Amino acid sequence: MGFQTLTGASDRGDRPWWLFAFVLIAVAIAAIVVFNDLYTQVFQTVAAGLGVTIFVTLAGFGLAMVLGLLIALLGMAQNNVMRQVARFYVEVIRGVPILVLLFYIAFVGAPGFVALYNVITAPLVAAGLGEPLVVRDISLMWRAIIALMIGYSAFIAEIFRAGFQSIDKGQVEAAMALGLNRYQRFRLVVFPQAIRVVFPPLSNDFVAMVKDSSLVSVLGVADITQMAKVYASGSFRFFETYSIVAYIYLLLTVGLSLILRRLERRMRGKYAAA
Template sequence: MTHRPRRPTLFARLPYWLLAIGLLFVLGLWAITSNQTYGEIFRTLSGGVLTTLWVTILAFAAATVLGLLIALARTSSHRLLRELATFYVEIIRGIPILVFLVYIAFVAAPAMVAGFNFVVSPLIDWGWITPASVRGFDFVWRAIFALTVCYSAFIAEIFRAGIEAVGRGQIEAARSLGLSRWHCFRHIIFPQALRTILPPLGNDFVSMVKDSALVSALGVQDITQLGKLSASSSFLFFETYNVVAFLYLTMTISLSLLVRWLEQVMDKRVSR
């Protein structure tokens, strides 16, 4: 009489690292709900979660579009486009994000406002519009612009690697069948490149969630900035930064698990 092998239980199939993280999450949630001090700090910092997510989502969406355009330029047959795109990528990737953030906020933003006023100076002279002020350029938008430019260079390399991973023979075959460049990219290149692109693209999104903490250097009221203000006024540095770490870990680990799930879904579809 043969015995069928017992299927492992759900608990046995779960990875130990995920169980440990789940335990930390439960402990953090218990501390916030049961301890008045942690609860007050959590309520103070929760307002920064929306700012963090708003800055991250908007900047990442814009960086993805810009990065795709730069990647297409880098893989273009026109040398001038390739050289310009490569110059952009190498320059942006060589500057630390914090330095670039400060540069955009305090150097590029005033220059952009001055350039705008110069272009529309006839309208200003005629009294049709009022001159723009650098104070009207909100620091949140300066931070979003800086993160967009910084991450677009890294995302461009991700797209370029995915595009170049597709065999040249498939592209040449599609072109010989009469497909335009756009249809070839849409139906042949991009669907295959997506499997290569998705994991590092998801990792970049998680990294941007963490790097968005740098916008606190501009006074943007995100989680980190509210944490600094709360800790400096209450001197509860241990409790405050525990909550800050808890909020960031909750967001980043949730996003990492979502990316893993999307990878598994795509692998199942391809294997069918």
């Protein structure tokens, strides 16, 4: 029962054969990694970037959720100018590929920010109260995180907006009749119900960011993909190296999908019981 619920198979009464097959393949590859010295070396080298991949994903998605929520609220504001600004942001950012955004933030946005910062702080620097900022002070990893944050925030903003607008207006009007202010209506009425709607697509975006985090390797950030690229270019073991890379990403994404699906079901059951 618990296994079928975890995999989503119980909804249709069938067994999760795909998961059985995946587990068997994963165990077989793990055995190869353990008992084959070459694959052991490749795995140890590539896995050294796992911490960076996890940090980039968590930091990027966490910041994207905050920014996306702000953009969604801006897009639902009563002021038409604020709504148009939010719509402009969403449409422009969604139209730019993540890879292009990475390059733009890293090599255009960061130097531009440094130049603006130095102009603003020039009087303080002249007074001996600080030093001018240089581009290399902003690490490539944080440039990549900011790019992922901006890129995903536009999609997350649309998810939040759809979730908020799915709430029955009658409930909001009832909260107004009870004397709740705008913030209280959002915190006590709208958001708790909207989270059930937005959780599944947010989960999908989180898993997608795990995969898109591999793009940071183009900036030389030492994630899983970058470590594999360096190892393969030096050893010419491309098959072994990128097979291990695919294996690690599959473990991450499939594992996360199962965990998030389980959380979604618990959340659904909790609110259904309430």
